[in-house]
Amino acid sequence: MSTETKLRLAVYAILIGSIILHEIAHGWAALALGDDTAKRAGRLSLNPLVHIDPFGSVILPGLMLLSTGFVFGWAKPVPVNVGRLRHPRNDAVLTSLAGPATNLVLVALVGVALHLLHPQTFWPVALLLYAGLLNLILACFNMLPIPPLDGSALVERLLPRNWWGPYLAIRPYTLILVFGLVIIGQQSGAYAHALNGLATSWASAAGYPGFFGP
Numbered sequence: 001m002s003t004e005t006k007l008r009l010a011v012y013a014i015l016i017g018s019i020i021l022h023e024i025a026h027g028w029a030a031l032a033l034g035d036d037t038a039k040r041a042g043r044l045s046l047n048p049l050v051h052i053d054p055f056g057s058v059i060l061p062g063l064m065l066l067s068t069g070f071v072f073g074w075a076k077p078v079p080v081n082v083g084r085l086r087h088p089r090n091d092a093v094l095t096s097l098a099g100p101a102t103n104l105v106l107v108a109l110v111g112v113a114l115h116l117l118h119p120q121t122f123w124p125v126a127l128l129l130y131a132g133l134l135n136l137i138l139a140c141f142n143m144l145p146i147p148p149l150d151g152s153a154l155v156e157r158l159l160p161r162n163w164w165g166p167y168l169a170i171r172p173y174t175l176i177l178v179f180g181l182v183i184i185g186q187q188s189g190a191y192a193h194a195l196n197g198l199a200t201s202w203a204s205a206a207g208y209p210g211f212f213g214p
Contacts, residue, residue: 007126012065014131018106018138019075020051022099027078029098033091035084043078051075072182077148089157096153103139107132114206129211133202137195146181147174 024046027038042050052058053076061073085091110132119125143151152174159167185191199212 007130008065010127011130011134012062014127015061015065015073015134016048016052016057016075018103018131018135019057019073020046020048021102021106022138022142023051023075023078025098025102026080026095029095030078030080030085030091033095034086035081035095037081037084038078041079043076093153093157096150099150100139100142103135103142106135107139110135111206114208118207125208125211129203129206129208132206133199133212136198136202140198144178144181146178147171149178 024044027044030037031039031044038044045051053074056074057076064072080092080095082088082092085095110128114125114128114132117124119128142149145151145155147156156167182191185194196213200209203209203211
């Protein structure tokens with residue numbers, strides 16, 4: 001097995017692990033704020049089998065990573081009953097933001113590890129840098145204000161009451177928009193440009209400029 005293939009498989013494993021931690025964070029936040037739905041559903045577990053979506057966690061990201069190097073995927077959403085939260089409107093926002101916040105905490109931890117340990121051999125550097133980059137991408141992507149992404153919680157919290165009817169009418173179809181953005185971004189090269197810039201900035205901030213290229 002070539003080094004490139006091993007690296008792609010490692011990136012895939014890091015991605016799935018990061019997505020699962022993202023989802024667990026939603027469940028823990030909901031539990032802390034009064035809703036134990038995720039706990040009763042067994043979704044606070046670190047067992048990946050309870051979180052994996054066969055298509056979104058295995059088939060799609062695996063095929064994309066091995067064929068194009070571009071990564072996109074998801075885990076099964078953690079169930080949250082907003083009505084059981086102590087302060088539904090505000091707590092729903094906090095529960096949604098817990099996922100991206102967890103990804104950013106992981107980025108910070110990776111950054112600290114790189115600066116303290118400053119490894120020089122390929123695999124420790126590559127695994128840590130990709131772990132940070134993937135979590136940074138997950139945080140940024142999930143903060144897009146489009147349902148069902150987490151950033152939409154902020155829009156919903158600020159939405160005027162008289163806009164709720166039209167908003168709820170289009171909400172079930174917004175996932176199509178997310179897929180459309182992913183496809184258009186990949187085909188047009190917009191994602192490659194944005195991700196290259198993000199990767200370069202992240203590597204420089206972590207103390208490894210040039211790792212992902214100039």
